[in-house]
């Protein structure tokens with residue numbers, strides 16, 4: 100494992116001897132418990148946000164059925180979700196998925212399986228055609244437009260191509276989102292410094308993206324995703340543009356963030372990483388979930 104900054108402190112994943120089925124709905128009640136926010140010690144906690152309205156009562160009836168958990172307490176819950184694009188393409192079909200707070204999930208599947216579509220639903224870039232999508236207790240179909248920024252404060256998003264602003268420094272890139280949402284200037288600086296310390300980039304704060312390696316650019320993007328103390332990190336192929344060694348550094352960083360309490364959902368084609376870590380793996384094929392269990396990658400996509 101490479102030695103670079105804080106990444107060397109990252110925890111080593113436990114490795115079960117055999118693959119086992121992941122929890123089903125009937126097991127979830129016990130596992131759905133709130134966790135502490137990851138960046139409480141590193142960045143300001145987000146304000147306590149109440150859902151705009153209660154989640155779909157058909158989905159969340161505590162006590163009504165002992166086998167159905169209160170999905171409002173899950174980080175992410177999709178129930179019978181189908182997404183049909185305007186051209187008629189059915190990108191997701193009858194997807195059920197529950198991600199308890201604090202989980203680390205790999206989303207795998209061949210190109211075109213629907214991974215990015217699922218992620219777009221979670222960040223409300225797209226709306227489900229039918230079914231229910233709950234993120235951090237919010238029913239996204241019912242979320243009013245003016246409350247979308249509240250949702251975005253609960254999630255941090257990381258993309259394959261980093262999406263950094265080329266004319267801004269590392270510090271400015273990380274602080275930019277806080278500034279545009281009206282965070283007082285005196286709070287932005289310390290929050291950015293804590294996020295950069297988390298990813299081990301304090302020394303590069305004044306550099307611009309074109310003066311950084313690919314791995315450093317992605318770590319800047321992770322700092323940007325973490326600066327507002329999100330409950331959930333959603334990453335769409337975050338190591339897709341990085342060589343294997345640097346990919347492992349990024350994964351170690353995401354594991355560390357998860358250990359600190361943040362739920363992580365990561366779409367990836369990186370079979371080596373998925374197989375080595377023995378985390379929960381959700382596999383999509385042609386828009387359907389075909390596997391949901393702790394284990395390896397299994398197939399070459």
Ligand SMILES: Nc1ncnc2c1ncn2[C@@H]1O[C@H](COP(=O)(O)OP(=O)(O)OP(=O)(O)O)[C@@H](O)[C@H]1O
Pocket residue numbers: 184185186188189190208209210211212213214215216217
């Ligand atoms: N805006 C869109 N309009 C129509 N079809 C779309 C749109 N976006 C995606 N699709 C189609 O939906 C399907 C799923 O696409 P998606 O991008 O979710 O796949 P993916 O699993 O992320 O693939 P990859 O591994 O290549 O990133 C594909 O057939 C794709 O062509």
Ligand SMILES: [Mg+2]
Pocket residue numbers: 214215216335
């Ligand atoms: Mg994709």
